[in-house]
Amino acid sequence: xxxxxxxxxxxxxxxxxxxxxxxxxxxxxxxxxxxxxxxxxxxxxxxxxxxxxxxxxxxxxxxxxxxxxxxxxxxxxxxxxxxxxxxxxxxxxxxxxxxxxxxxxxxxxxxxxxxxxxxxxxxxxxxxxxxxxxxxxxxxxxxxxxxxxxxxxxxxxxxxxxxxxxxxxxxxxxxxxxxxxxxxxxxxxxxxxxxxxxxxxxxxxxxxxxxxxxxxxxxxxxx
Amino acid sequence: xxxxxxxxxxxxxxxxxxxxxxxxxxxxxxxxxxxxxxxxxxxxxxxxxxxxxxxxxxxxxxxxxxxxxxxxxxxxxxxxxxxxxxxxxxxxxxxxxxxxxxxxxxxxxxxxxxxxxxxxxxxxxxxxxxxxxxxxxxxxxxxxxxxxxxxxxxxxxxxxxxxxxxxxxxxxxxxxxxxxxxxxxxxxxxxxxxxxxxxxxxxxxxxxxxxxxxxxxxxxxxx
Numbered sequence: 001x002x003x004x005x006x007x008x009x010x011x012x013x014x015x016x017x018x019x020x021x022x023x024x025x026x027x028x029x030x031x032x033x034x035x036x037x038x039x040x041x042x043x044x045x046x047x048x049x050x051x052x053x054x055x056x057x058x059x060x061x062x063x064x065x066x067x068x069x070x071x072x073x074x075x076x077x078x079x080x081x082x083x084x085x086x087x088x089x090x091x092x093x094x095x096x097x098x099x100x101x102x103x104x105x106x107x108x109x110x111x112x113x114x115x116x117x118x119x120x121x122x123x124x125x126x127x128x129x130x131x132x133x134x135x136x137x138x139x140x141x142x143x144x145x146x147x148x149x150x151x152x153x154x155x156x157x158x159x160x161x162x163x164x165x166x167x168x169x170x171x172x173x174x175x176x177x178x179x180x181x182x183x184x185x186x187x188x189x190x191x192x193x194x195x196x197x198x199x200x201x202x203x204x205x206x207x208x209x210x211x212x213x214x215x216x217x218x219x220x221x222x223x
Numbered sequence: 224x225x226x227x228x229x230x231x232x233x234x235x236x237x238x239x240x241x242x243x244x245x246x247x248x249x250x251x252x253x254x255x256x257x258x259x260x261x262x263x264x265x266x267x268x269x270x271x272x273x274x275x276x277x278x279x280x281x282x283x284x285x286x287x288x289x290x291x292x293x294x295x296x297x298x299x300x301x302x303x304x305x306x307x308x309x310x311x312x313x314x315x316x317x318x319x320x321x322x323x324x325x326x327x328x329x330x331x332x333x334x335x336x337x338x339x340x341x342x343x344x345x346x347x348x349x350x351x352x353x354x355x356x357x358x359x360x361x362x363x364x365x366x367x368x369x370x371x372x373x374x375x376x377x378x379x380x381x382x383x384x385x386x387x388x389x390x391x392x393x394x395x396x397x398x399x400x401x402x403x404x405x406x407x408x409x410x411x412x413x414x415x416x417x418x419x420x421x422x423x424x425x426x427x428x429x430x431x432x433x434x435x436x437x438x439x440x441x442x443x444x445x446x
Contacts, residue, residue, distance in 0.1 A: 039285035040277045043292075047270035051344070054263045062262035069266075121274070126349040 009085050010116070012132050014123050021092070023119035026108060028094025034115035041118030044126075045073055048133045057146060067150040072140065078110035081136045087112055153213035157189075160220055166193040169216060171209045174199070189216045196220055232308050233339070235355050237346050244315070246342035249331060251317025257338035264341030267349075268296055271356045280369060290373040295363065301333035304359050310335055376436035380412075383443055389416040392439060394432045397422070412439045419443055 003020060007013050014020045019037075027033040049072050053065050060068070071077065082088065088103035091112060102108050113136070121129040134141075148156055157169055174186045186201045189212035196219050200211025226243060230236050237243045242260075250256040272295050276288050283291070294300065305311065311326035314335060325331050336359070344352040357364075371379055380392055397409045409424045412435035419442050423434025 035285040036277060036283075036288065039288050040273055043266075043270040043273035047266040050263055050266035054259060054345075060259075062258040065259065065262050118277075122277075 003090065006085065006087075006090050010120075010132050011135050012120055012124065012128060014119070016123055019119040019123050020116075023115040024087075024090050024112060025092040026094065026097055026102065026112075028097040028102070029092055030094070034112060037115035037118035037122075038111045039118070040121065041114035041116065042073075044121050044129055045114060045117050045133060048130050049073055049137075052141060056141070060146065064146070068144065068146060071149045072137070072144075075106055075110040077140070078113045079106035082109035082113050085113075085136070087116075153210050153217055157213045157217045157220070160217060161191055161194070164194065166191060169213065171212065173205060173208075187212045189213055191216060191220070194220060226313065229308065229310075229313050233343075233355050234358050235343055235347065235351060237342070239346055242342040242346050243339075246338040247310075247313050247335060248315040249317065249320055249325065249335075251320040251325070252315055253317070257335060260338035260341035260345075261334045262341070263344065264337035264339065265296075267344050267352055268337060268340050268356060271353050272296055272360075275357075275364060279364070283369065287369070291367065291369060294372045295360070295367075298329055298333040300363070301336045302329035305332035305336050308336075308359070310339075376433050376440055380436040380440045380443070383440060384414055384417070387417065389414060392436065394435065396428060396431070410435045412436055414439060414443070417443060 003017070007020070022032050023034050023037050023041075025033045027035055046069065049069050050065070053060070053068050053072075057065065057068075087109055091103045091108065093102045093108075097103075097105075097108070117129060117133060117136075120132045151159075154169075161167070161169060170190045172188045172190070174188050176183055176185050178184045182203070184201060184203060185205050185208035186199060187205065187208035189198045189200065189209070190196065196216050198212050198215035198219060200208045200213070200215055202208035202211050226240070230243070245255050246257050246260050246264075248256045250258055269292065272292050273288070276283070276291050276295075280288065280291075310332055314326045314331065316325045316331075320326075320328075320331070340352060340356060340359075343355045374382075377392075384390070384392060393413045395411045395413070397411050399406055399408050401407045405426070407424060407426060408428050408431035409422060410428065410431035412421045412423065412432070413419070419439050421435050421438035421442060423431045423436070423438055425431035425434050
């Protein structure tokens with residue numbers, strides 16, 4: 001796949017194209033690979049996201065800022081960024097990884113995004129890295145629900161009903177099925193005052209409650 | 224204590240002195256305090272140390288770079304930086320912290336160094352933060368023993384004797400004293416081929432062995 005398209009997507013053209021190539025090279029290929037660039041890029045991403053959040057949310061505590069940042073730089077998020085860039089098409093993988101579908105593996109994709117950021121920083125400096133990260137995270141930073149990020153559904157739901165001065169959600173196990181080591185739980189979540197009743201399932205009681213809370217929260221906030 | 228002296232020491236003069244004041248203000252004072260700046264400064268320090276190490280050690284793996292960085296940014300190291308700056312003299316503490324000697328507490332000193340870095344970054348930008356960190360870490364980065372950092376003395380010593388193709392160090396408990404819950408161990412470490420014999424003590428056998436290994440490593444490498 002011609003690298004020009006990738007440069008166009010991230011809106012950055014490398015002075016030293018070897019850096020870009022190295023950023024895309026998985027360790028399964030040998031040396032040089034992108035591991036050192038990933039180390040560098042991870043710290044640059046953390047720093048740039050931190051400064052963005054610091055300026056964007058002047059009222060948030062450092063604990064809340066940390067939570068938001070953790071959400072934005074975790075593997076799942078980076079893998080989403082990679083998919084947006086079609087990064088899998090550009091990966092340079094060893095034979096084994098190629099055969100086993102490494103170009104779709106979230107951890108490899110996420111690491112490569114970090115390596116790419118490291119390469120931009122080395123090639124173009126801090127300000128260009130800020131710009132590229134703004135492009136990669138376009139939409140994500142702007143549409144962040146700062147209050148909801150990183151909280152589990154039960155906590156979110158509880159905070160929501162408390163803000164409405166309602167009684168806490170009630171969770172009831174409706175059915176359990178399956179053998180002892182492979183049970184399935186179905187749980188109902190009810191908030192009578194808000195006329196909300198939802199169901200959830202999971203392989204543990206707690207998992208089923210979270211699932212039900214998620215559905216209830218959706219009902220409550222999308223009403 | 225006049226802040227001019229501190230600015231002189233870190234070789235940076237703030238355009239907005241309120242940022243410096245905020246960086247020095249512990250949460251025990253109330254709001255605003257330095258907690259958000261600490262969040263920011265921590266990530267900037269991590270990033271700048273990462274790029275320094277990346278360039279300084281082109282052969283190290285990302286695992287080794289991570290280990291070096293962890294060593295350089297940990298609380299103990301930051302507290303040492305703070306002591307070099309006499310940062311305790313400038314801290315703005317609430318009454319409780321003041322009475323309990325907060326200006327000497329390593330965690331408060333370390334957090335304040337990070338906040339100071341965050342403040343420089345906001346006030347002067349990335350490049351000035353790089354310069355200030357180079358000043359704060361002067362000598363530490365240059366004299367880093369990249370191989371030794373972060374390893375415990377027994378591991379270090381073992382690697383050393385292996386590199387000399389000698390037999391492994393022998394540890395022997397020489398004496399134990401004290402009551403069962405408050406014992407003291409004395410251990411001898413011997414490497415006959417290198418004519419090394421050292422002693423160490425500690426409240427556990429393992430601690431005493433590490434102490435003896437440290438002394439032996441010193442003998443071996445300063446011979």
